[in-house]
Amino acid sequence: MAQLNDEQIESLYKFTRQHFVEHYDLQTELVDHMANGIEQQWQKFPVLTFEQARDLEFKKFGVFGFMEVVEQRQKAMNKKYTRMVWNHFKNYMKVPKIAAFAASILVTFIILKFTSFSEGFLLGAICTCALIYVAFLLYRSRQIKSHRMVSDKKWMLEDIIFSQGALAGLALIPLHFYNIFSDLSSINAGWILALSLFICSLYLFLYIITIEIPKRAEEYLEATYPEYKMSQ
The missing domain is CATH 1.10.8 (Helicase, Ruva Protein; domain 3)
Incomplete structure (x- = not known):
């Protein structure tokens, strides 16, 4: 033949x-x-x-x-990436990492509920975290561009891992709480605790997709694509 x-x-x-x-x-x-x-x-x-x-x-x-094949593969890779993020998040719900996560919630709760500069702290913390997040996005963007100067091959999972710029706006979501509540210290403790949990979970999620997963990108790409290592 x-x-x-x-x-x-x-x-x-x-x-x-x-x-x-x-x-x-x-x-x-x-x-x-x-x-x-x-x-x-x-x-x-x-x-x-x-x-x-x-x-x-x-x-x-x-x-x-x-086009249909491309769309199907994109859906499959997005599902794979979502599972990857969720698995990382679940790891923080296990000992010993959960202790640090719980401590961050408690510290946030105490600051928001019992300090006189709660609103200023919240605004400053959110803006600082947002700026750090955007800075890391720019760093990762330059990193992948320099990588592609060496290799002209694009991998779908790699693009998903390093292309999270659209999520930058999530870092500013807690600002809406600052705009809504003029005096956080007067709000019911249960709501403050829920807000603390939300803020800590949000920034943990952003840390995972911005720093933790990209740091292990090579590992995930080699596991997904057997030919990836040979192409580098």
């Missing part, structure tokens, strides 16, 4: 890029699928040219071409 040569394989990679598949992991999967299909076409119809067999295989993907 006739097989594709290296030039034809590279041509298939180019073909996937021309049809808006930008991530190398999905390109490779589609190239393997199309290569097998083309070789089967040649087995049945040896007179077909490479381009004819390729176009016949591409038609099997329907009117929208590769």
